Amino acid sequence: MSEIAITAAIVGAEVTREQNPHVPYSAAELAQEAKRCVDAGAAIIHLHVREADGRASQAESLFREAIKQIRSLCDVVIQVSTGGAVGMSVRERLGGVACDPEMATLNCGTINFGEEIFENSLPQMREIAREIQARKVVPELELYEIGHLDNALLLEKEGLIAQPLFVQWVLGVRGAMGARESVVRFAVSELPKQAHWGVAGIGRHQLPMAELSARLGGHIRVGLEDNIYLDRGVLAEGSAPLVERAVSISKANGRAPVSAARVREWLKHA
Numbered sequence: 596m597s598e599i600a601i602t603a604a605i606v607g608a609e610v611t612r613e614q615n616p617h618v619p620y621s622a623a624e625l626a627q628e629a630k631r632c633v634d635a636g637a638a639i640i641h642l643h644v645r646e647a648d649g650r651a652s653q654a655e656s657l658f659r660e661a662i663k664q665i666r667s668l669c670d671v672v673i674q675v676s677t678g679g680a681v682g683m684s685v686r687e688r689l690g691g692v693a694c695d696p697e698m699a700t701l702n703c704g705t706i707n708f709g710e711e712i713f714e715n716s717l718p719q720m721r722e723i724a725r726e727i728q729a730r731k732v733v734p735e736l737e738l739y740e741i742g743h744l745d746n747a748l749l750l751e752k753e754g755l756i757a758q759p760l761f762v763q764w765v766l767g768v769r770g771a772m773g774a775r776e777s778v779v780r781f782a783v784s785e786l787p788k789q790a791h792w793g794v795a796g797i798g799r800h801q802l803p804m805a806e807l808s809a810r811l812g813g814h815i816r817v818g819l820e821d822n823i824y825l826d827r828g829v830l831a832e833g834s835a836p837l838v839e840r841a842v843s844i845s846k847a848n849g850r851a852p853v854s855a856a857r858v859r860e861w862l863k864h865a
């Protein structure tokens with residue numbers, strides 16, 4: 596069986612408790628949900644934080660507390676978001692990078708994001724990449740369009756990120772690249788040979804994209820940030836049931852989910 600890493604995106608910046616009552620907000624809730632996901636088979640937690648009332652935040656103090664509590668409950672690779680929520684400044688978005696995570700996202704281009712615009716100009720990308728590099732954190736490249744790979748390769752040429760790349764194809768955002776097998780096959784064919792890659796399918800595309808990624812040799816990201824349903828019309832009771840599904844999908848495709856320790860070995864080469 597070949598190895599596969601399962602990432603749990605447990606909260607995000609957009610999903611609310613009105614949409615799914617199992618969305619964790621506080622540090623204690625994030626830590627409990629992270630542990631459930633790790634027990635189910637996740638190796639990486641993709642982390643956002645929230646104010647007590649659920650508002651999206653990128654505050655360093657909230658990240659610090661959430662990371663402390665997650666680490667006290669389970670062994671997992673922490674990947675902080677630098678995307679935050681649409682409209683946040685780059686400075687604000689960097690709150691989590693200061694909290695000693697192992698990974699941080701680097702969004703590699705501007706897209707339409709539903710009815711809004713998620714801004715990631717090259718100067719903004721460089722500023723985020725510089726901070727990630729200065730903190731010796733490994734970037735996880737979030738690519739929503741095929742040209743975002745060219746942006747990432749430009750940053751690599753400029754010495755702001757290093758090979759092997761850790762790539763997340765984020766597919767099915769309304770306004771960006773669609774979640775289709777033909778898209779994934781093409782996108783993956785364009786990657787440098789040694790890149791680690793996975794697919795995060797948005798909404799109803801999450802589990803089909805997980806299956807496709809497992810089948811084609813990629814990693815998997817699931818969780819409430821991207822999708823609130825376990826089955827059509829059935830809300831997921833947190834992200835852990837989605838991780839359980841990702842584990843079954845992986846095994847059915849001859850893939851063995853790895854631990855955080857194994858992901859850390861891969862990160863050493865980045």
Ligand code: KMH
Nearest residue numbers: 608676677678679681700
């Ligand atoms: N909330 C989205 C606008 C990331 O975590 O880096 C961006 C996002 C990506 O979630």
Ligand code: ZN
Nearest residue numbers: 607676678820
């Ligand atoms: Zn995110």
